[in-house]
Amino acid sequence: MMITKLEEKKQSMYDTVLNQFEKTADLIGLNPNIKKILSLTNNEIIVHFPVKMDNGKVEIFTGYRVQHNNALGPYKGGLRYHPTVDVDAAKALAMWMTWKTSLAGLPYGGAKGGIQIDPRNYSLGELERITRRFTYALGENIGPEHDIPAPDVNTNAQTMAWIADTYMSTKSPSERSQNQHVVTGKPVGSGGLEGRDRATGFGVYHTIKLLHRSRGETLEGKTFIVQGFGNVGYWASKFLVEDGAILLAVQDAHATLYNAEGISVPHLLEHSSPRKGSIKGFEGAKEIDPDEFFGLECDILIPAALGNQITEENAFKIKATVVAEGANGPTNPEGEEVLLSRGITVIPDILCNSGGVIGSYFEWLQNRNGELWQMDEVLEKLEKKLTQVFKNVEGAVKEKNTDWRTAAYIIAISRIELAYNQRGIFP
Ligand SMILES: NC(=O)C1=CN([C@@H]2O[C@H](COP(=O)(O)OP(=O)(O)OC[C@H]3O[C@@H](n4cnc5c(N)ncnc54)[C@H](O)[C@@H]3O)[C@@H](O)[C@H]2O)C=CC1
Numbered sequence: 001m002m003i004t005k006l007e008e009k010k011q012s013m014y015d016t017v018l019n020q021f022e023k024t025a026d027l028i029g030l031n032p033n034i035k036k037i038l039s040l041t042n043n044e045i046i047v048h049f050p051v052k053m054d055n056g057k058v059e060i061f062t063g064y065r066v067q068h069n070n071a072l073g074p075y076k077g078g079l080r081y082h083p084t085v086d087v088d089a090a091k092a093l094a095m096w097m098t099w100k101t102s103l104a105g106l107p108y109g110g111a112k113g114g115i116q117i118d119p120r121n122y123s124l125g126e127l128e129r130i131t132r133r134f135t136y137a138l139g140e141n142i143g144p145e146h147d148i149p150a151p152d153v154n155t156n157a158q159t160m161a162w163i164a165d166t167y168m169s170t171k172s173p174s175e176r177s178q179n180q181h182v183v184t185g186k187p188v189g190s191g192g193l194e195g196r197d198r199a200t201g202f203g204v205y206h207t208i209k210l211l212h213r214s215r216g217e218t219l220e221g222k223t224f225i226v227q228g229f230g231n232v233g234y235w236a237s238k239f240l241v242e243d244g245a246i247l248l249a250v251q252d253a254h255a256t257l258y259n260a261e262g263i264s265v266p267h268l269l270e271h272s273s274p275r276k277g278s279i280k281g282f283e284g285a286k287e288i289d290p291d292e293f294f295g296l297e298c299d300i301l302i303p304a305a306l307g308n309q310i311t312e313e314n315a316f317k318i319k320a321t322v323v324a325e326g327a328n329g330p331t332n333p334e335g336e337e338v339l340l341s342r343g344i345t346v347i348p349d350i351l352c353n354s355g356g357v358i359g360s361y362f363e364w365l366q367n368r369n370g371e372l373w374q375m376d377e378v379l380e381k382l383e384k385k386l387t388q389v390f391k392n393v394e395g396a397v398k399e400k401n402t403d404w405r406t407a408a409y410i411i412a413i414s415r416i417e418l419a420y421n422q423r424g425i426f427p
Pocket residue numbers: 151152153154155200227228229230231232233251252253254277304305306307326327328353354356357
């Protein structure tokens with residue numbers, strides 16, 4: 001059977017995470033029974049649900065929620081609205097969440113899901129109805145102590161507010177407020193956490209900064225390029241530029257921009273916001289061929305869009321000496337081999353973008369305890385936690401004389417193995 005380009009891409013995302021897991025499992029001699037459990041996902045939920053469109057016609061949508069593992073706590077992970085969402089993509093992304101929450105030392109497991117749509121084709125009212133129907137269809141497969149979604153590609157605080165409202169409306173009046181933490185990443189004012197919006201981008205910036213600090217360098221004058229100018233790409237760029245780095249190029253789904261003098265982050269945001277996030281047409285940079293992007297001269301490359309972007313086909317072109325994975329799974333194993341053989345440091349996704357889920361954990365605690373945390377308090381706690389996680393991985397890199405991803409996986413998988421062993425399931 002012929003495999004289309006899109007299918008090839010999806011297949012290899014799941015292959016990527018399994019390859020990364022198996023490599024580390026073999027390295028640490030993971031208990032074979034635990035390896036079997038972690039190689040599979042616990043639950044793969046697929047729902048089909050009808051929604052009335054603005055023109056009065058009914059469309060049927062397909063939504064996914066894959067729950068990989070909950071040995072360390074409730075399932076946690078984002079919801080993505082994108083044409084590439086399917087069960088394989090959700091399985092891969094759910095596994096990454098399990099490793100990420102474990103590495104960060106959070107009391108969570110891993111899940112991911114979404115709907116296979118291009119949200120640009122729908123009005124705001126349609127997106128609200130799609131989201132509410134999806135929430136009903138998921139029913140008790142999500143819950144504040146069971147599986148807690150959050151924003152991901154093409155979903156945001158508004159999407160989370162609709163989910164929380166719909167889920168809470170299924171509860172009796174006296175139970176409603178106890179269910180607000182069914183999702184995180186909500187708007188501030190509806191149970192959201194001050195600073196959750198910037199938490200992932202802040203984490204990307206902070207891990208880059210810590211890596212440079214450990215080498216006796218600062219970010220002043222360092223050049224960087226970023227793929228994706230959404231939540232993660234924008235906030236990471238903003239923090240980096242505020243710390244003296246220079247943004248040379250940005251690529252999104254519609255255009256690739258370059259300016260050797262540096263691109264203004266606030267001006268680019270101002271340009272893109274009213275255009276459904278597109279950077280196309282920005283006058284403060286010239287548009288270049290998308291194929292030139294990865295080969296641009298720079299110090300730091302931040303993939304902050306989709307998976308499988310850095311492969312054996314383009315890794316040899318990359319000039320950056322640091323690749324900071326804002327996205328989940330942006331580098332496939334063959335691409336990573338090329339990068340490592342060329343001495344390029346890869347800050348792996350499960351460390352680099354973990355600021356988001358750490359921020360979500362703070363929001364969950366805030367809701368559970370009926371508290372309201374302030375921005376400075378949140379950023380201080382986030383920085384402290386990220387620094388601790390970074391130092392743990394740095395320690396493992398040195399101790400095991402290995403790359404950053406393997407070091408991060410060793411910590412993440414060993415923690416889950418310990419939990420299973422402590423419970424005496426596989427003595
Ligand atoms: N939002 C969050 O808190 C977290 C997000 N992530 C990951 O970060 C990545 C980006 O997520 P968000 O910024 O939230 O999404 P977003 O929806 O806010 O932005 C996505 C960006 O990627 C661009 N993009 C889409 N397809 C592209 C393509 N083929 N080539 C180049 N650019 C493309 C879009 O134009 C947009 O600029 C995803 O991999 C997501 O899983 C990871 C941790 C947390």
